[in-house]
Amino acid sequence: MEEMEVVLLTGLPIEERRDFILTKGKQKRQLKCDADSVAGSVSQRACVYCGARVVLNPVTDAVHLVHGPIGCASYTWDIRGSLSSGADLYRNSFSTDLKEHDIIFGGEKKLARAIDELVRKYRPKLVFVYSTCIVGVIGDDLEAVCKAASGKHGIEVIPVQSSGFIGNKSAGYRAACDALMRLIEPGEKKYVIKSKNINYLGDFNLAGEAWIIKRYLSRMGVDINVVFTGDSSYAALKKAAGASLNIIQCAGSMIYLASRMEENYGIPYMNVSFVGIEDTSNSLRNIAKAFNDPEMAYKAEQLIEHETALVKPAIQRYREKLEGKKAAVYVGGGFKAVSLIKQFKEIGIDVVMIGTQTGRPEDYRRIGDLVDDGTVILDDANPAELEKFMLEKGADLLVGGVKERPLAYKLGIAFIDHNHNRKHPLSGFIGAVNFAEEVYATVCSPVWNYI
Amino acid sequence: MLNSTPKELIERAGGAINPAKTCQPIGAMYAALGIHKCLPHSHGSQGCCAYHRSHLTRHFREPVMASTSSFTEGASVFGGGANVKTAVNNVFTIYNPDVMAIHTTCLSETIGDDLPTYIKATEVPEGKVVIHANTPSYVGSHITGFSNMTKAMVSYLAEASEENKKEQANIIPGFVNPGDMREIKRLAKHMGVKSIMFPDTSGVLDSPITGQFMMYPKGGARVEDIRDSGNSRITLALGSYASADAAYHLERKCKVRAITLKTPIGIKATDDFLMTLRSNFVKEIPYDLEEERGQLVDIMTDTHYHFYDKKVAVFGDPDIVAATAEFLLSLGMRPVHVLTGTPGGVTGASAGGFEREVKEMLDQSGVQANIKAGGDLFLLHQWIKNEPVDLLIGNTYGKYIARAEDLPFVRLGFPILDRSMHPYLPIVGYKGAMRLLELIGNALLDRVDRDASDEDFELVM
Numbered sequence A: 001m002e003e004m005e006v007v008l009l010t011g012l013p014i015e016e017r018r019d020f021i022l023t024k025g026k027q028k029r030q031l032k033c034d035a036d037s038v039a040g041s042v043s044q045r046a047c048v049y050c051g052a053r054v055v056l057n058p059v060t061d062a063v064h065l066v067h068g069p070i071g072c073a074s075y076t077w078d079i080r081g082s083l084s085s086g087a088d089l090y091r092n093s094f095s096t097d098l099k100e101h102d103i104i105f106g107g108e109k110k111l112a113r114a115i116d117e118l119v120r121k122y123r124p125k126l127v128f129v130y131s132t133c134i135v136g137v138i139g140d141d142l143e144a145v146c147k148a149a150s151g152k153h154g155i156e157v158i159p160v161q162s163s164g165f166i167g168n169k170s171a172g173y174r175a176a177c178d179a180l181m182r183l184i185e186p187g188e189k190k191y192v193i194k195s196k197n198i199n200y201l202g203d204f205n206l207a208g209e210a211w212i213i214k215r216y217l218s219r220m221g222v223d224i225n226v227v228f229t230g231d232s233s234y235a236a237l238k239k240a241a242g243a244s245l246n247i248i249q250c251a252g253s254m255i256y257l258a259s260r261m262e263e264n265y266g267i268p269y270m271n272v273s274f275v276g277i278e279d280t281s282n283s284l285r286n287i288a289k290a291f292n293d294p295e296m297a298y299k300a301e302q303l304i305e306h307e308t309a310l311v312k313p314a315i316q317r318y319r320e321k322l323e324g325k326k327a328a329v330y331v332g333g334g335f336k337a338v339s340l341i342k343q344f345k346e347i348g349i350d351v352v353m354i355g356t357q358t359g360r361p362e363d364y365r366r367i368g369d370l371v372d373d374g375t376v377i378l379d380d381a382n383p384a385e386l387e388k389f390m391l392e393k394g395a396d397l398l399v400g401g402v403k404e405r406p407l408a409y410k411l412g413i414a415f416i417d418h419n420h421n422r423k424h425p426l427s428g429f430i431g432a433v434n435f436a437e438e439v440y441a442t443v444c445s446p447v448w449n450y451i
Numbered sequence B: 001m002l003n004s005t006p007k008e009l010i011e012r013a014g015g016a017i018n019p020a021k022t023c024q025p026i027g028a029m030y031a032a033l034g035i036h037k038c039l040p041h042s043h044g045s046q047g048c049c050a051y052h053r054s055h056l057t058r059h060f061r062e063p064v065m066a067s068t069s070s071f072t073e074g075a076s077v078f079g080g081g082a083n084v085k086t087a088v089n090n091v092f093t094i095y096n097p098d099v100m101a102i103h104t105t106c107l108s109e110t111i112g113d114d115l116p117t118y119i120k121a122t123e124v125p126e127g128k129v130v131i132h133a134n135t136p137s138y139v140g141s142h143i144t145g146f147s148n149m150t151k152a153m154v155s156y157l158a159e160a161s162e163e164n165k166k167e168q169a170n171i172i173p174g175f176v177n178p179g180d181m182r183e184i185k186r187l188a189k190h191m192g193v194k195s196i197m198f199p200d201t202s203g204v205l206d207s208p209i210t211g212q213f214m215m216y217p218k219g220g221a222r223v224e225d226i227r228d229s230g231n232s233r234i235t236l237a238l239g240s241y242a243s244a245d246a247a248y249h250l251e252r253k254c255k256v257r258a259i260t261l262k263t264p265i266g267i268k269a270t271d272d273f274l275m276t277l278r279s280n281f282v283k284e285i286p287y288d289l290e291e292e293r294g295q296l297v298d299i300m301t302d303t304h305y306h307f308y309d310k311k312v313a314v315f316g317d318p319d320i321v322a323a324t325a326e327f328l329l330s331l332g333m334r335p336v337h338v339l340t341g342t343p344g345g346v347t348g349a350s351a352g353g354f355e356r357e358v359k360e361m362l363d364q365s366g367v368q369a370n371i372k373a374g375g376d377l378f379l380l381h382q383w384i385k386n387e388p389v390d391l392l393i394g395n396t397y398g399k400y401i402a403r404a405e406d407l408p409f410v411r412l413g414f415p416i417l418d419r420s421m422h423p424y425l426p427i428v429g430y431k432g433a434m435r436l437l438e439l440i441g442n443a444l445l446d447r448v449d450r451d452a453s454d455e456d457f458e459l460v461m
Ligand code: SF4
Pocket: A068, A069, A070, A071, A072, A073, A132, A133, A134, B023, B024, B025, B048, B051, B104, B105, B106, B107, B137
C-alpha cells in the first residue's frame, strides 16, 4: 500500500474522526463517509425525517402531516424557499402534537382524527404522513391508519417512513422516494409516452430555479412532464410514469427514485447539473444527445451560445475582482460540491476546503480529481474542524447552510447560502451571474474592513 | 397564503395547525447556553440537535454549539446508556467545556433512559460538571424545557454554604433575549443591588465579532455564582412559566425566599421589579431610573391618542404575552385575542394559570377577550376573522396572518427569523418599553400613512 498523507489533527484528538478527513496529496486512502456521527460530537448532520421532508415538502397541494411531538413539525415549518406557482397548502405546519397520553396509549387514534379534520378543512387530494423517531418506538401502525383514512376519504394518504434514528439524511431521501413511488404508480392506467417529455428530478424550485430550467428546455423543444419535486402537484406527479427520460440534478436525493423508475417503467435516466456555465451547457448538450435529435442539438448550441454571450461580460467583471480568492465549501450532497468547484473556477476562485454531509464514495472520488493538491476534503465536519481548516487554508469565503453562516462571520469570513435559504436562483446561466454577484457582494463588502 | 382558513370555529382534537410553541429541548438548550463555558448536550438522535441549533441560530444569528448522543437503532432498543458514557468522554476530551448540560429528547424519554443513573456511572473529569434535565417534548413546550434546565442548575449547583444569607438577589430572567438580560442586570446594578443572574445568555448569544470563533464566548452565568445563589436573600423569578419552578426549588433547597414577578415588560411590571428590589434591600430608586421612568411616561402621554382603543391580537410565550398585554392596557389599547401555545398547568410550571391571570387583568380594565393557553395560530387566525383587530403582535410566524388579514404587525418574542435587532435591543425595563412604544407606534402610523387618501395624508401626526 502506498503512503498516504494524513492530516495533522492537533486540537482534534478524536480518533474516530480521523478517517473522515483527508488532504489531497499524491495518493489517498478512501474517505470514510455515510456513517453515523460519533456520540458526543457537535455534528452538523440532520435526520431521516429532515431528508424526507426536504424532498417531499415542495409538493404544493399536499397536506404534510408530521406524526410526532410538536418540535419536529415546528422546526420544518416553511423554512425551505421552494416556490409555488399555485397551491400553498405545503407552507402550513401540521402536527399531531403528541402528548404524554398518546405516547403511553399510542397515537393512532389521534393521527386518524388529525387526518379526518385536515381533509375536511382543506380537501386535499394527497396527504403525506411523516413518522418521527418516537412513532417508531411506540409502534404506531402508520401503514394501517393511512390505508384506512385513504379508503374513508377516497384520497391518497401516504405514509413516509422517516423515523429519525435509523440513519441520516440520505435514508430520508430514500424514504421520500419510496413514498413518491407509491404515489406515481399508474396502476391500470397506461400513459401514452410522449417522445420529448421528461421528468426533472432533484430540483426543489428554490428561488424559482426549476422555472429557469423549464424555459431552457422548452426552447430546445423539450417539455418537462413533472419536476421532482419543485412546484409539483398531485396531478402532475401522477403522470410521472409518462415521461421518456429522467434527468437528475441533485443525485444525492434522487438517484434511487430514478433507478426505481427505470426498473418499473423503463424510463432511462441521466445526471445533469445546472450549476455553473460549464455544467449547464454540458447538461443541455447531453439531453439533446440523449434524444439523438440533431435539430434539438442545434437549438441547444444556439441557446448556449446566446445565453453565454449574455452573461459572460458580467461574469468576467466579477472574475477580475475575485481572481485569487479562496473558498471553503460545506454543503449537503456530494454532487453539488462537485459543481461548486467548477463554478468557482469560472470566477477565478480556488476551493481550498470541501466537505459534505451525505457525500458518497464516488462523489469524493470526483472531488478528489477536481481539486488542487493540498485541498482538505472532509465528511460530516464539526464546527471546530471547519474553523481550523478555513483558517489554515486562508479561505475568504464559506459556502454552507444555516448553522455555518454565523461561524464564518465570526471568523471574518464571507458567506453564501447554497442551501435552502438562497435568495436568488443559482441555476443556469442567469444563476451563474447571480452566484458571481452574491460571492462578490459578500467577499468584497466593506464591512470586513471594520473587524 | 392563509386564505383558506375558515371563519367557523370547530372543536379540534387532532393536533396542531401552525403551532405557537415548539419543543422542550430547545428551551433547555437555550438555558444551558446561559452558563459560562457550558456545552449543551442533546441525548437523542442527531436530527433533533441539528434542528434546535439551526432554529436558535436563525433567531440569534450566532453560532450555537451543542453536542448530541447520535442515537442509532441500537440505542433505541437497548437504551442510551453507552451513548451517554461515550458522549461525556468525547465532549470533555474534544470540546473541553466546564459544564456539560444534558437534556433528553422525546426518543430517550420514551425508551425510558435513566439519566441520573447513567451520569452517576460515568466518570467525569476533575473539576468538570455534568448536569441534566428531563425534557420530554410531549409535555409542555420550549418554555417548560427552559424552566426544567434552569431548575437543574439549582438542583445540581446551588448550595447554602454560609450561615447567613448574603445581601444579594438571584434573578431568573426567563426565556428572553440576551439584550433583555443585560438590561435587567443594568437595572439591578443601578439600584445598587448585587445580583446573580442565571441563566444569562448575554455575552454568549450577542457576543461581538472579533475575527475569532470562540466556542465559549465570554458571557454566561459562572458556575461559582450559581453555587452561591444558595446564599442569596431572595430570588426574583421573572415570569411564572419560565422561572418560578427553579426559584421555588431553590427556596426549598436553600431557603432562599422566592418572589415571582411578571417579566418586566412595560411600565407597571418594571415598577414592580424595581420596587421589589427596593423593599427588600432598602435602596432608594436612583435619579437615573426615575428620569428614565419620567421620560417613558412623557412619551406615553405625548402619544396616547395614537393607541387609544386600538384592538390588538397578541400571541407567543406565556410570560411575555401576559406582560405585554398588561403594557397594552396601560396604553389604552384592547388586547382582544391573547394566545400562547404553551399549555396551561403543565408540569414544571408551578403557576400555570395563564388564562386565569390574563383574564383577571383584562376584567379589571373591562376588556372582553379570547384567551387561550395551548392554542395554535390557526385558532388565532379564526378569532381574528371573527373579530378583526388593528394590530398583531407576536413572533415571526404571525406574518402569514398579518398578510392574509392585512394587519400592522410588530415582531416580538421567540422565534424571530426575518428581522435582526431583537437579540440586542431590549423590550424590558423603561428603555425597553420605549422601544416597544416605537415599534407599535410606527406600525400603526405607517399604516395610517399608507391608507390615507391624498386629502387626508398629513405631515404632522
Ligand atoms: S423528537 Fe422531540 S425533541 Fe426531537 S425535535 Fe421532535 S419534538 Fe423536539
